[in-house]
Amino acid sequence: xxxxxxxxxDSRTIRDMLKLALIQEGFEVAQAVDGEHGLEVLxxxxxxxxxxxxxxxxxxxxxxxxxxxxxxxxxGVPILVLTTESDPxxxxxAKQAGATGWIIKPFNAAKLVDAxxxxxx
Amino acid sequence: xxxxxxIKQTFFQECEELLAELETGLLTLRAGDGDEETVNAVxxxxxxxxxxxxxxxxDNLVSFSHVFETVMEEMxxxxxxxxxxxxxxxxxxxxxxxxxxxxxxxxxxxATERTTLMTTELNNCLAQNAASPASECQSEDQFEPxxxxxxxxxxxxxxxxxxxxGDIEPTSSGQSAQIWSIVFAPHNDLYATANDAVVLLRELxxxxxxxTVLAMDSLPALDAIEPEHAYFSWTIQLTSDCSxxxxxxxxxxxxxxxxLEIRRLSNDIQAAPDTxxxxxxxxxxDRFDAARSELLGTDPASDALISDxxxxxxxxxxxxxxxxxxITETPQAQQAASPQQSTIxxxxxxxxxxxxxxxxxxxxxxxxAQHAGVSGFSKEQxxxxxxxxxxxxxxxxxxxxxxIRAQPVKSVFQxxxxxxxxxxxxTGKIVRLETEGETxxxxxxxxxxxxxxxxxxxxxxxDHGLETPEQRTAAGKPAEGVVRMSANHRSGRIIIQISDxxxxxxxxxxxxxxxxxxxxxxxxxxxxxEIDNLIFKPGFSTAEEVSSISGRGVGMDVVKxxxxxxxxxxSISSTPGTGSVFTMSLPLTLAVLDGMVITVGDQAxxxxxxxxxxxLSPRAHKIKYLGPHERVMALRDQHVPLVDLGHLxxxxxxxxxxxxxxxxxxxxxxxxxxxxxxxxxxxQRQVVIKSLExxxxxxxxxxxxxxxxxxxxxxxxxxxxVICSRQSSSDHTIRPLEQTSLAS
Numbered sequence: 083x084x085x086x087x088x089x090x091x092d093s094r095t096i097r098d099m100l101k102l103a104l105i106q107e108g109f110e111v112a113q114a115v116d117g118e119h120g121l122e123v124l125x126x127x128x129x130x131x132x133x134x135x136x137x138x139x140x141x142x143x144x145x146x147x148x149x150x151x152x153x154x155x156x157x158g159v160p161i162l163v164l165t166t167e168s169d170p171x172x173x174x175x176a177k178q179a180g181a182t183g184w185i186i187k188p189f190n191a192a193k194l195v196d197a198x199x200x201x202x203x
Numbered sequence: 204x205x206x207x208x209x210i211k212q213t214f215f216q217e218c219e220e221l222l223a224e225l226e227t228g229l230l231t232l233r234a235g236d237g238d239e240e241t242v243n244a245v246x247x248x249x250x251x252x253x254x255x256x257x258x259x260x261x262d263n264l265v266s267f268s269h270v271f272e273t274v275m276e277e278m279x280x281x282x283x284x285x286x287x288x289x290x291x292x293x294x295x296x297x298x299x300x301x302x303x304x305x306x307x308x309x310x311x312x313x314a315t316e317r318t319t320l321m322t323t324e325l326n327n328c329l330a331q332n333a334a335s336p337a338s339e340c341q342s343e344d345q346f347e348p349x350x351x352x353x354x355x356x357x358x359x360x361x362x363x364x365x366x367x368x369g370d371i372e373p374t375s376s377g378q379s380a381q382i383w384s385i386v387f388a389p390h391n392d393l394y395a396t397a398n399d400a401v402v403l404l405r406e407l408x409x410x411x412x413x414x415t416v417l418a419m420d421s422l423p424a425l426d427a428i429e430p431e432h433a434y435f436s437w438t439i440q441l442t443s444d445c446s447x448x449x450x451x452x453x454x455x456x457x458x459x460x461x462x463l464e465i466r467r468l469s470n471d472i473q474a475a476p477d478t479x480x481x482x483x484x485x486x487x488x489d490r491f492d493a494a495r496s497e498l499l500g501t502d503p504a505s506d507a508l509i510s511d512x513x514x515x516x517x518x519x520x521x522x523x524x525x526x527x528x529x530i531t532e533t534p535q536a537q538q539a540a541s542p543q544q545s546t547i548x549x550x551x552x553x554x555x556x557x558x559x560x561x562x563x564x565x566x567x568x569x570x571x572a573q574h575a576g577v578s579g580f581s582k583e584q585x586x587x588x589x590x591x592x593x594x595x596x597x598x599x600x601x602x603x604x605x606x607i608r609a610q611p612v613k614s615v616f617q618x619x620x621x622x623x624x625x626x627x628x629x630t631g632k633i634v635r636l637e638t639e640g641e642t643x644x645x646x647x648x649x650x651x652x653x654x655x656x657x658x659x660x661x662x663x664x665x666d667h668g669l670e671t672p673e674q675r676t677a678a679g680k681p682a683e684g685v686v687r688m689s690a691n692h693r694s695g696r697i698i699i700q701i702s703d704x705x706x707x708x709x710x711x712x713x714x715x716x717x718x719x720x721x722x723x724x725x726x727x728x729x730x731x732x733e734i735d736n737l738i739f740k741p742g743f744s745t746a747e748e749v750s751s752i753s754g755r756g757v758g759m760d761v762v763k764x765x766x767x768x769x770x771x772x773x774s775i776s777s778t779p780g781t782g783s784v785f786t787m788s789l790p791l792t793l794a795v796l797d798g799m800v801i802t803v804g805d806q807a808x809x810x811x812x813x814x815x816x817x818x819l820s821p822r823a824h825k826i827k828y829l830g831p832h833e834r835v836m837a838l839r840d841q842h843v844p845l846v847d848l849g850h851l852x853x854x855x856x857x858x859x860x861x862x863x864x865x866x867x868x869x870x871x872x873x874x875x876x877x878x879x880x881x882x883x884x885x886x887q888r889q890v891v892i893k894s895l896e897x898x899x900x901x902x903x904x905x906x907x908x909x910x911x912x913x914x915x916x917x918x919x920x921x922x923x924x925v926i927c928s929r930q931s932s933s934d935h936t937i938r939p940l941e942q943t944s945l946a947s
Contacts, residue, residue: 092247092251093217093251093254093255094213094214094216094217095210095213095214095217095251095254095255095258096251096254096255096258098209098210098213099210099258102206102207102210137243137246137247137250138247139240139243139244139247151395157397158397159397160397160398160399161396161397166254177396177459180395180396180397181396182396182397182398182456183398183455183456184456187254187257188254188257188258189258200402200406200453200456201397201398201399201402201456202402
């Protein structure tokens with residue numbers, strides 16, 4: 083099952099790692115560099131799953147998730163947040179903003195794909 | 204390259220950028236100028252380094268950045284009001300991070316003790332912070348775990364890319380299969396976060412065989428349905444050898460958004476007679492799905508119950524045949540994906556090839572112009588105007604190509620704050636570094652070669668220039684010394700100044716050493732500037748004891764030589780008690796030069812235009828003879844040495860009569876002037892510099908060569924060398940006269 087996935091992260095390294103792991107699985111990957119950019123490209127990339135970082139310039143992950151959930155068209159897209167184990171608080175806030183699930187950093191490719199599959203309808 | 208290795212290189216590159224941001228951010232905060240975004244940027248930098256390092260299992264980097272991040276996190280709320288000392292610690296931690304990145308990249312190994320020490324220091328910072336009344340209220344419970352920051356045990360996990368296949372197969376029912384009863388009742392929130400009950404049930408079915416019963420009791424009448432509410436719940440009977448944790452993991456993302464009850468019914472499949480008690484129901488996901496579709500299909504009002512994605516994927520399920528818009532590399536996505544990257548990376552070689560070609564083009568263009576002139580095309584004719592246009596365009600192309608190589612000096616300046624911190628720590632001097640004109644641009648080659656001399660000069664400024672805090676206080680100065688580094692453009696060159704507000708040059712000491720080392724004779728009388736400039740002489744070093752900082756066997760003469768190899772000049776001016784200023788003047792580019800074309804004998808030579816002050820026609824009565832070969836020329840209220848360039852360079856045997864030629868008054872960067880006597884001036888033009896050293900060998904008095912429009916090679920005169928050779932050959936005889944002001 084091929085999926086279109088939008089990754090939102092300000093770190094080029096993380097974006098590249100995500101992409102590598104996801105395209106090896108046969109997914110299509112679009113990238114955005116921050117929340118603002120993520121919202122901008124939604125229509126273009128029509129994602130089926132979104133993976134976003136929390137701590138980003140311009141617009142952080144929380145606002146980005148809220149933005150997606152507020153959009154008529156993309157509110158139903160599952161959103162996974164990239165988070166570290168050390169911040170359960172952030173996990174909770176992301177959940178409140180409307181995140182579907184999370185990926186614990188540093189992530190492992192198999193777990194990443196597994197998490198994506200778990201939320202992809 | 205291996206894709207992972209490639210990403211790793213990207214990571215290192217990114218680290219460099221992040222760490223530069225971190226340093227700038229911390230410096231801004233230390234200066235009290237930061238805002239919330241600065242704080243965020245600083246955090247992000249450390250966080251991103253940690254994140255990336257984790258992916259590559261760079262343990263040292265991960266654990267230290269983790270400590271660093273944790274400590275900063277604790278300070279976050281008061282980050283902008285931290286003391287200067289705290290920021291100094293953070294800055295040094297940032298330096299360590301830079302070294303750890305370097306280590307990870309294969310550079311020098313960082314001693315473990317250094318990391319341990321820094322960790323302790325960071326924690327101490329925090330302890331002080333916690334002790335300060337401002338933060339007392341909230342620090343108590345947070346502080347304790349930080350004492351063991353070292354032992355936080357952040358374990359990096361390496362990404363393994365070859366385990367992608369397999370794994371998510373349904374777990375086979377082994378002998379120890381058990382029957383689980385799961386009651387799952389989603390809340391409204393579950394759908395609001397784009398979770399989907401169907402997906403969860405499907406996930407559950409991978410664990411083993413499932414029987415699912417749908418409870419629709421709470422489903423209201425059609426007109427009362429809220430499309431986004433959750434009305435269904437499920438009772439699932441799962442036969443699997445999995446553990447309760449495995450089941451919980453399926454509901455991991457939604458545990459707060461549903462009621463979940465998991466019970467183990469039996470240890471044994473055979474002993475499961477109570478299946479009958481469960482209401483007959485669709486027993487697999489497909490049937491459930493079908494039922495749901497049917498149900499929902501008849502009711503458009505509840506369409507929203509199905510998420511958009513769900514619909515989208517079901518429609519796209521036949522797959523392959525459906526053309527979905529490619530989202531990966533579409534131009535828009537690419538363009539949009541990189542708002543920050545309005546730059547491209549180009550191999551430097553390519554730029555150099557381009558510059559070389561443009562150089563040839565310039566030469567070709569001037570040859571063409573010359574031929575056109577010889578052939579008698581006047582300016583009024585089409586050819587003439589076309590040639591003018593060509594000349595303008597060529598020059599514009601040349602400027603634009605040069606601009607590609609131009610880079611702000613920031614990259615060099617940026618390295619200095621760290622250096623200053625290190626040296627001030629070693630010397631115990633308190634130093635503030637001020638920089639100005641970081642955005643001034645200069646050719647990349649020049650920048651690269653500037654790092655070492657600048658580093659050395661900053662070391663010197665602090666080690667030799669500035670006094671100790673005690674000495675400063677005693678002299679009535681603030682204990683904190685200031686080293687300033689500035690860059691700006693002046694008349695086609697870049698001027699870089701490094702100044703300090705230290706004690707200035709100790710001239711008596713310099714003279715004593717110079718005489719002692721035989722650099723000057725005992726009878727020689729020197730001006731203050733000349734004494735100061737003695738420190739650039741080879742073999743001169745004032746350091747009474749070789750210190751670990753500046754005494755590395757490199758003197759100012761090496762600095763001078765490296766600046767000169769760039770076509771630059773360096774000079775110093777110093778005022779006792781108030782400090783010294785080193786001024787470097789460098790060409791903006793090493794590729795072209797505005798020059799004056801002159802002739803000497805049958806040779807065409809180029810004098811760099813930035814050395815030329817004025818041109819004069821010499822009058823016999825203004826020339827004074829000081830011997831058979833020495834002449835000076837009266838110029839307004841002073842006398843300057845008159846040098847026959849042709850004679851000096853060996854192009855003719857005897858001195859030329861002044862009346863037969865033209866004089867060009869030239870000056871070097873130290874301000875010394877001489878008048879050059881030449882046959883004729885042909886004009887001014889931009890010439891492409893061709894290195895003689897690379898193509899032939901170093902020639903005295905000649906800086907480089909170029910090719911003229913008529914195809915002839917013309918040598919570019921090294922004015923400074925001419926002035927120096929003049930001074931060294933006849934220093935003592937000329938000097939007193941030079942300094943005498945003539946009234947008549």
